[in-house]
Amino acid sequence: MKLFQQLLVAPAALGLLAPVAASAAELNINGVSDYAASGEQVTSISQFSDVYPTDWAYQALSNLIERYGCVAGYPNGTYRGNRAMTRFEAAALLNACLDRVTEVTDELKRLMAEFEKELAILKGRVDGLEARVGELEATQFSTTTKLKGQTTFVMGATTAGGDSVDDTAWNNRTGGGGANAYNKEFGAFTFNYDQRLAFNTSFTGKDKLYARLRAGNFDNDNAFDGGGVNLTKLDIAEATENNVVLDRLYYKFPVGKEFTVIAGALARNTESLAMWPSVYNKGGAKILDYFALAGTPGVYNKETGQLIGAYWKQKVKKGANAFSVSVNYVADDGEGNKSDSSTGGFMTDNSRANLLAQIGYGGPEWGVAFGYRYGQCRSGMRRSTQFVQQGLSGASDNFNLDCLGKDGDRSSNSYALNAYWQPKKAGFIPSISVGWALNNVSGDDIQEGSYTTSQSWFTGLKWDDVFLKGNDLGFAFGQPTFATALKGSDTPFDGNYAFELYYNFQVTDNIAITPALFYLSRPLGQGTRSLVTDGNGYDGTFNVFGGLVQTTFKF
DSSP: OOHHHHHHHHHHHHHHHSOOSSOGGGOOHHHHHHHHHTOOBOSOGGGOTTOOTTSTTHHHHHHIIIIIOOOBOOTTSOOOTTSOOOHHHHHHHHHHHHHHHHHHHHHHHHHHHHTHHHHHHHHHHHHHHHHHHHHHHHHOSOSSEEEEEEEEEEEEEEEEESSOOOOSOOOTTTOTTHHHHHHHHHOSOEEEEEEEEEEEEOSSSSOEEEEEEEEEBOOTTOGGGTSSSGGGOBTTOOBOTTOOEEEEEEEEEEETTTEEEEEEEEEEGGGSOSOOSOOSSTTSOOOBHHHHTTTOTTTSOOOEEEEEEEEEEOOOOTTSOEEEEEEEEEEETTTTTOSOTTTOOTTSTTSOEEEEEEEEEEOSSEEEEEEEEEEOTTOOOSSBOHHHHHOSSSOOSSEETTEESTTOOOEEEEEEEEEEEOOSSOSSSOEEEEEEEEEEEEOTTOOTTOEEEEEEEEEEEEEESOSSTTOEEEEEEEEEEEEEEESSSOOOOOOOOEEEEEEEEEOSSSEEEEEEEEEESOTTGGGOOOGGGTTOOSOOOOEEEEEEEEEEEEO
16 A cells, blocks of 8 residues: 555544443454455445434445445444444444555556556656646746737729719819719829737736727828828728828726626727727628728727726626717827827817717617717718718818818817617528718808718628638628708708628638729719710719728737
8 A cells, every 4th residue: 555545544543443432341243243244235325214314423434335335334224323433343344445556556557557557648748748737837028018000012003984084183172073083193002001019018917008000101192091082091001101100099897797888098999998880890801991880980080199088888797788878079090199288188179079978778689779979179080972972062271171271260069879689599681770860060151061060870791601601791882971951051962882892701710801893983073074065064964983802910
């Protein structure tokens, strides 16, 4: 018997073999003979007629019987737990238990010999894992920070068509010059990239300090960055002239079980919400920026800068719908970090600030949200017709979307209603995301002919696991922000439509290739003119067609 077994058994043996209450004169030889002659070990404590669950040693006796099988009773089915135990009875009990221990030990030895090779392999693997863990601990980046990266290549081009074919140089404000001028300046095939490195740091396991570095070679002369027509901008496009910049820096932490607070020196309002009101791009790809904003860019305008915010999300069982309320304030980067209150500052009249609020109710299968955004002077509607972006009916002056210069008092109020639904299992039926927004502009400096009201809407359909598991097909259509009312009696002629189609092919877990097409029926809106009317009419045609292949690497 091994040493540790002897050590375990020794105290019991000493106690059992020590003198007990029964003296030699009281020894009942017949009783010992009956106990020893029973011959059959009991297999369940219920076989003893005189042992009850209320007995203080009931559990200990049960373990000896059921785990080790080394307890015998008397022939009449009793255990006689209250009578004094003789040394002979103790020796018999101890011997039976030691026999069981020996059997177990021999069985383990046999098994170890039988699986000797397998155990050696496992030991080698464990030793290897320990070595790798030690190496990782010695060379780890940080105990609190994880690094995530995303590289995106975009190859493609746009081309314009329509009856306005003047070769005059393209005017980015009014769209003057027509299709030929646009194609000359923005119709070339391009190869662009976007690189992101994100540092996710947590000090408690529930909070997050987020910092992101970004670089890209989309520039102002690139159609995919909104050059020529702002609606051609891709969600992925970023112009840094190949310089690495810090484009996110914020900290968020929980307060209790349902509240989260966010504060950032460089944060985005749409990323500070408890829920996103669309599933069109979920798990798929993002192509046009307009559709990535749930078709309601007047509210979800991606304003980025100095931000404070908070949201509440109802705590429910996993997979259940929950209510949420989100509120955040962001001053545009470039204003919010200035000390001069006449040109900027945080929470001043010149912060170029946005106040975004959202009430939502949703879960994995369906959801609905109502959003509201208040925009100060010079805050933008993000994606719209060229007419809405410039604010005037083709006139050439220094008008900026929400005010006349920095001294203007113009502001905007935008409202959005979004909803989504998706099937529980992938199949023929796609997920459906819809959105509608209304934007009102107010102020004393609105000129005759300027828009005062605009709208937008979209519908996005996405099929999961198309042809192969993990591949997605997306199709969206709608009307980017277009003017519906002008100051004065004029009726705007700003209608336009946008379409996109993409197929997201998941090559591996880390690589995806996405060919995509998009079409803009009238991106200049009311600014669309025809040479037939000497450039003064709004009945011309101008459209833009684009095609690209987007390759994404995640690591």
